[in-house]
Amino acid sequence: MNQKEAKRLFDEANRLWFGDIKFNKVLPLYREARNYDPSNSVIIYQLANVLWAFEQFGEVRVLVAKIERNLDRLSDFGKEVFGREKSRLLAPSPFKSPMPIPACSIGLAEKV
Incomplete structure (x- = not known):
C-alpha cells in the first residue's frame, strides 16, 4: 500500500474529471489509485461514481x-x-436507457 502514490493518482484523476472534463482518461487513474490504497473508501467511492457514469453497474x-x-x-x-x-x-441511471454495451467500451478515437 502506497498512500502517497494513491493520493497523487487520485488528485490527477479528480483534476481531469472535475476540472479538465477529460472523462476518457480518468478510469485507469482511479483504478490505479485504488490498487495502491485498496481500502481507501474515498477513492473507491469516486471510482464507483465514474463507473456508474460509464454504465458499469455490476462493478x-x-x-x-x-x-x-x-x-x-x-x-x-x-x-x-x-x-x-x-x-x-x-440503480441504473434513470435519465437514459442502457446501451447494449457500456458506453466506455465503444473506444472513440481522440482528435489531436
Missing part, C-alpha cells in the same frame, strides 16, 4: 459493498454523503 455494486466494509475510513460527512448516494449507485 459499482462490488465497490459499494467494499465501501460498506470500510465505512470506518470515512469521516462523518463522508458517511452521510455515501448514505445519500448509495441507492443511486446501486
Whole structure:
C-alpha cells in the first residue's frame, strides 16, 4: 500500500474529471489509485461514481459493498454523503436507457 502514490493518482484523476472534463482518461487513474490504497473508501467511492457514469453497474455494486466494509475510513460527512448516494449507485441511471454495451467500451478515437 502506497498512500502517497494513491493520493497523487487520485488528485490527477479528480483534476481531469472535475476540472479538465477529460472523462476518457480518468478510469485507469482511479483504478490505479485504488490498487495502491485498496481500502481507501474515498477513492473507491469516486471510482464507483465514474463507473456508474460509464454504465458499469455490476462493478459499482462490488465497490459499494467494499465501501460498506470500510465505512470506518470515512469521516462523518463522508458517511452521510455515501448514505445519500448509495441507492443511486446501486440503480441504473434513470435519465437514459442502457446501451447494449457500456458506453466506455465503444473506444472513440481522440482528435489531436
